[in-house]
Amino acid sequence: MTMREPITPLSKIRTTPAYTPGGTKVREEKILVTVRVRPLSPREQAMYDLIAWECPDEHTIIFKSPNDERPSSSFTFDRVFGPTSVTSKVYEEGAKNVALSALTGINATIFAYGQTSSGKTYTMRGITEHVIEDIFEHMKNSPQRDFSLKFSALEIYNETVVDLLNSSCGQLRLLDDPEKGTIVEKLSEEFVRDSQHLQHLIGICEAQRQVGETALNDKSSRSHQILRLTIESHHKENSGRVKSFIASLNLVDLAGSERASQTKADGIRFKEGSHINRSLLTLMQVIRKLSSGKRAGHIPYRESKLTRILQSSLGGNARTAIICALSPALSHVEQSRNTLLFATSAKEVTNSARVNMVVADQQLVKHLQQEVARLEAELRSPEPSSRSSLSALLVEKDMKIQKMEREMRELKRQRDLAQSQLELERTARKEMKGLNHSSAPHQARKRLAFTSDTIYSDVTPEAKETNRVRRQSILRQSITLTDPSLLAQEIRKLEMLQRQLGEEANRALDVLQKEVACNRLGTQDAAENVAKLLSEIKNMQVVSSIHEDIVIRDKADLKEEIIRLDSQGSTIESLEKKLENVQNSLDRLVGTFAKNEDISESKMPSRKKKGIPFSLTNSPNFIRAPCSPLSSSSRKVMDEIGNKMADHQSSVQSGDSMANSSKSTPLRGDRGGHSLSSRENTPGRQKSNSINVKKMQRMFSSAFEGSVHDIRAYVTELKERVAKLQYQKQLLVCQVLELEANETTATNVQDAVDQSPLSWLCIFEEQRKQIVMLWHLCHVSLVHRTQFFLLFRGDPSDQIYLEVELRRLTWLEQHLSDLGNASPALLSDEPASYVSSSIKALKQEREHLARRVSTRLMQEEREALYRKWDIPPEGKQRRRLQLVNKLWTDPHNMQHVQESAEIVAKLVGFCESGEQIPKEMFELNFKSPCDKKTWMGWNLISNLLHL
Numbered sequence: 008m009t010m011r012e013p014i015t016p017l018s019k020i021r022t023t024p025a026y027t028p029g030g031t032k033v034r035e036e037k038i039l040v041t042v043r044v045r046p047l048s049p050r051e052q053a054m055y056d057l058i059a060w061e062c063p064d065e066h067t068i069i070f071k072s073p074n075d076e077r078p079s080s081s082f083t084f085d086r087v088f089g090p091t092s093v094t095s096k097v098y099e100e101g102a103k104n105v106a107l108s109a110l111t112g113i114n115a116t117i118f119a120y121g122q123t124s125s126g127k128t129y130t131m132r133g134i135t136e137h138v139i140e141d142i143f144e145h146m147k148n149s150p151q152r153d154f155s156l157k158f159s160a161l162e163i164y165n166e167t168v169v170d171l172l173n174s175s176c177g178q179l180r181l182l183d184d185p186e187k188g189t190i191v192e193k194l195s196e197e198f199v200r201d202s203q204h205l206q207h208l209i210g211i212c213e214a215q216r217q218v219g220e221t222a223l224n225d226k227s228s229r230s231h232q233i234l235r236l237t238i239e240s241h242h243k244e245n246s247g248r249v250k251s252f253i254a255s256l257n258l259v260d261l262a263g264s265e266r267a268s269q270t271k272a273d274g275i276r277f278k279e280g281s282h283i284n285r286s287l288l289t290l291m292q293v294i295r296k297l298s299s300g301k302r303a304g305h306i307p308y309r310e311s312k313l314t315r316i317l318q319s320s321l322g323g324n325a326r327t328a329i330i331c332a333l334s335p336a337l338s339h340v341e342q343s344r345n346t347l348l349f350a351t352s353a354k355e356v357t358n359s360a361r362v363n364m365v366v367a368d369q370q371l372v373k374h375l376q377q378e379v380a381r382l383e384a385e386l387r388s389p390e391p392s393s394r395s396s397l398s399a400l401l402v403e404k405d406m407k408i409q410k411m412e413r414e415m416r417e418l419k420r421q422r423d424l425a426q427s428q429l430e431l432e433r434t435a436r437k438e439m440k441g442l443n444h445s446s447a448p449h450q451a452r453k454r455l456a457f458t459s460d461t462i463y464s465d466v467t468p469e470a471k472e473t474n475r476v477r478r479q480s481i482l483r484q485s486i487t488l489t490d491p492s493l494l495a496q497e498i499r500k501l502e503m504l505q506r507q508l509g510e511e512a513n514r515a516l517d518v519l520q521k522e523v524a525c526n527r528l529g530t531q532d533a534a535e536n537v538a539k540l541l542s543e544i545k546n547m548q549v550v551s552s553i554h555e556d557i558v559i560r561d562k563a564d565l566k567e568e569i570i571r572l573d574s575q576g577s578t579i580e581s582l583e584k585k586l587e588n589v590q591n592s593l594d595r596l597v598g599t600f601a602k603n604e605d606i607s608e609s610k611m612p613s614r615k616k617k618g619i620p621f622s623l624t625n626s627p628n629f630i631r632a633p634c635s636p637l638s639s640s641s642r643k644v645m646d647e648i649g650n651k652m653a654d655h656q657s658s659v660q661s662g663d664s665m666a667n668s669s670k671s672t673p674l675r676g677d678r679g680g681h682s683l684s685s686r687e688n689t690p691g692r693q694k695s696n697s698i699n700v701k702k703m704q705r706m707f708s709s710a711f712e713g714s715v716h717d718i719r720a721y722v723t724e725l726k727e728r729v730a731k732l733q734y735q736k737q738l739l740v741c742q743v744l745e746l747e748a749n750e751t752t753a754t755n756v757q758d759a760v761d762q763s764p765l766s767w768l769c770i771f772e773e774q775r776k777q778i779v780m781l782w783h784l785c786h787v788s789l790v791h792r793t794q795f796f797l798l799f800r801g802d803p804s805d806q807i808y809l810e811v812e813l814r815r816l817t818w819l820e821q822h823l824s825d826l827g828n829a830s831p832a833l834l835s836d837e838p839a840s841y842v843s844s845s846i847k848a849l850k851q852e853r854e855h856l857a858r859r860v861s862t863r864l865m866q867e868e869r870e871a872l873y874r875k876w877d878i879p880p881e882g883k884q885r886r887r888l889q890l891v892n893k894l895w896t897d898p899h900n901m902q903h904v905q906e907s908a909e910i911v912a913k914l915v916g917f918c919e920s921g922e923q924i925p926k927e928m929f930e931l932n933f934k935s936p937c938d939k940k941t942w943m944g945w946n947l948i949s950n951l952l953h954l
């Protein structure tokens with residue numbers, strides 16, 4: 008205990024929750040009301056005042072008018088103490104029992120009520136002394152219990168609450184606590200060491216209290232004083248008891264009611280008297296209300312601070328004793344009568360006192376630990392009765408286990424049944440698809456404008472819908488397989504490609520600058536156009552900066568990356584726009600060139616247009632971004648340039664010299680550099696051929712023309728690659744979004760991939776079948792198909808490639824389907840037709856591959872293949888073209904697909920050296936590292952410029 012602790016809020020008095028267990032200890036009792044009549048004071052005696060009250064017995068007080076002017080009136084109370092009664096008797100019979108209730112956990116309050124100078128302070132001082140004495144005596148006589156005594160004190164002066172132990176802290180606030188009722192904020196509280204200490208503290212309070220002289224009392228108390236003792240106790244050693252008692256004892260010395268006429272109060276005293284009377288009036292109203300039995304109605308506790316603070320003592324959880332002090336003087340008879348009326352009301356008020364028990368956390372834990380220990384001991388050596396109950400429990404548990412096992416067996420049976428049904432359904436669908444195989448490719452070729460149901464065209468609408476849903480499901484499944492880190496890698500690749508574009512543009516610019524410097528660019532108009540072109544290409548070189556230091560760790564980073572990438576969309580779009588400008592300039596340049604050509608060759612027959620083999624613009628590998636459609640005029644010019652490039656490239660790539668080509672015999676279907684007219688081996692075509700050779704000679708002799716071609720190809724290349732970037736970026740963004748949406752599923756599927764290679768292989772096979780079908784429907788390049796098929800064979804790391812390919816092709820199929828639906832005229836040679844150009848490009852690719860049959864395959868290999876693929880020795884077409892035309896034609900037959908891929912791989916030298924092809928570069932550069940001479944898709948600009 009400390010002598011004086013820092014200010015302790017009253018709210019912290021109860022450090023542990025207090026409660027009253029059960030209702031049996033709730034004690035309802037009336038307020039103990041006693042009356043004490045003091046002797047006539049010296050002042051009254053000096054005034055020759057008369058005694059107006061008699062106490063015929065211990066419970067009655069009678070007004071007896073000395074001059075018989077008034078009728079006598081009688082009042083009875085629990086106890087009436089006459090003028091000769093000593094304070095110890097008043098305490099013993101009017102306060103002790105209630106006051107000492109605090110030692111057993113019951114709140115207690117002792118009031119002294121009465122008019123000014125009636126003896127309240129005199130009485131309460133005596134009561135307090137006795138209480139202290141008895142409390143400490145009780146503590147002393149209760150060695151089995153530990154007591155803790157705290158003391159606090161306050162006064163209510165002019166309706167302000169003041170801490171009497173620390174009056175310097177000024178006015179205190181009253182707070183409402185839902186559990187404890189009204190509490191006084193920041194009221195200091197002292198742990199009491201002993202009775203002397205307590206008396207010392209009380210002495211401090213007395214000294215602090217507001218006292219003033221009035222006409223009736225030299226030392227009139229001008230405030231209501233409340234001394235509070237909080238007593239907590241618990242048994243010292245009794246481990247079986249976990250409770251302690253806590254209660255407050257309030258010793259209340261009220262200020263006396265007064266009449267200004269009698270006290271002669273003015274100024275401060277008058278003001279004090281007003282406040283005193285007002286608060287006493289509230290007290291009286293509260294008592295009256297409570298005594299009238301209207302407890303459910305409004306009790307005006309809150310109308311004064313006195314009643315707020317003493318609320319629990321007035322009809323609440325406390326035992327209360329009120330000692331009404333009375334002056335016997337006739338001169339105060341009205342005031343005394345009022346006091347007795349107040350007392351009469353008060354004795355009708357019932358309180359509900361309860362024992363406040365505290366279960367301390369530590370004590371509770373200790374008790375529970377003991378209980379656990381007891382139960383454990385019981386389990387170790389169970390009583391016979393416990394044993395039998397335990398065995399009953401075991402039997403019950405066994406029965407539950409058996410029931411659960413039965414339920415599990417039933418569930419397993421249902422699962423197996425569902426799986427077998429699923430398997431049956433799958434088999435039925437496969438058979439249905441098998442029926443459709445023979446006609447599907449033909450229909451696809453014929454219709455050109457296909458829908459997503461083309462694959463299942465002979466199937467019922469219901470089956471189509473089922474298949475469509477199934478395909479979407481597979482697609483969704485494939486999406487969910489994507490690891491964010493793989494997507495991040497893809498994004499990195501895209502950015503790498505963007506950077507490559509910039510670098511290649513620089514190199515192209517260098518070449519063109521050299522051309523300009525050497526003044527090899529033909530006419531003045533052409534030179535001007537090229538100059539303009541140069542400035543546009545310069546302008547185009549601005550490639551977005553690459554943030555290489557960004558490390559993608561998780562999905563959140565990936566999202567940021569996507570946002571950043573997305574923000575670069577405008578850069579890609581502006582690059583496309585600049586490319587379009589360059590292309591227009593090229594158109595004009597070519598126009599200039601064409602004019603010169605027309606002048607010199609106006610009489611020459613026009614040559615039939617040819618497409619570039621595997622033309623970049625027509626290549627099914629290339630999916631043009633919707634935002635960058637080529638204008639029809641551009642397309643026309645491109646075709647013209649493309650024809651020239653085709654001639655140029657096929658000459659270079661086939662390794663045929665012009666001399667050789669002129670000597671060799673033109674063959675049907677063979678499209679060597681010299682055989683542009685091979686399909687129509689007529690004199691006219693031969694003439695045309697000779698003109699073309701001349702043209703080519705001129706073309707190669709002209710640096711200007713060569714540069715135009717190079718720039719044309721370069722711009723086309725750039726444009727396609729930018730579009731491809733754009734498309735791939737969109738794909739990735741879509742993937743990320745869908746990945747988020749399917750996060751949970753993705754985790755499960757990824758788990759399936761990680762934990763069950765078989766599951767992944769099933770998905771892989773299914774996806775690959777879908778891809779093969781879509782290649783077929785979209786007329787995708789055979790080289791592309793071959794490379795993809797042979798590169799991605801089911802390694803878990805292939806999932807991203809399969810997914811991108813599947814999504815890309817699905818998008819393309821849908822796109823082509825939409826185009827076909829919108830325009831049935833797509834079967835025509837309309838250049839804007841993606842479909843027709845794709846078919847054309849595929850045909851040219853087959854022709855190109857057919858030419859390679861002779862050069863890449865040995866005689867024996869060729870013959871073996873002709874036999875295996877049922878190629879007759881004689882036919883309309885050469886055998887090698889017949890062979891190539893049979894490749895990649897049956898998307899339903901995976902054996903056919905495998906063998907087709909192997910043959911095409913041999914023809915183009917793919918994987919010839921057996922070295923591992925880096926999958927990462929797939930789709931970014933189709934050129935096989937084993938065959939740098941063979942164009943395989945996305946050429947580098949350096950190749951086009953022959954650097």
Ligand SMILES: Nc1ncnc2c1ncn2[C@@H]1O[C@H](COP(=O)(O)OP(=O)(O)OP(=O)(O)O)[C@@H](O)[C@H]1O
Nearest residue numbers: 045122123124125126127128129224227228262263
């Ligand atoms: N029972 C008593 N026996 C002898 N003297 C008494 C008794 N009661 C009170 N007195 C004396 O009467 C005077 C007034 O008493 P006291 O101050 O206790 O009155 P009070 O009711 O507290 O007045 P106030 O309300 O103005 O404070 C005091 O001098 C006190 O000693």
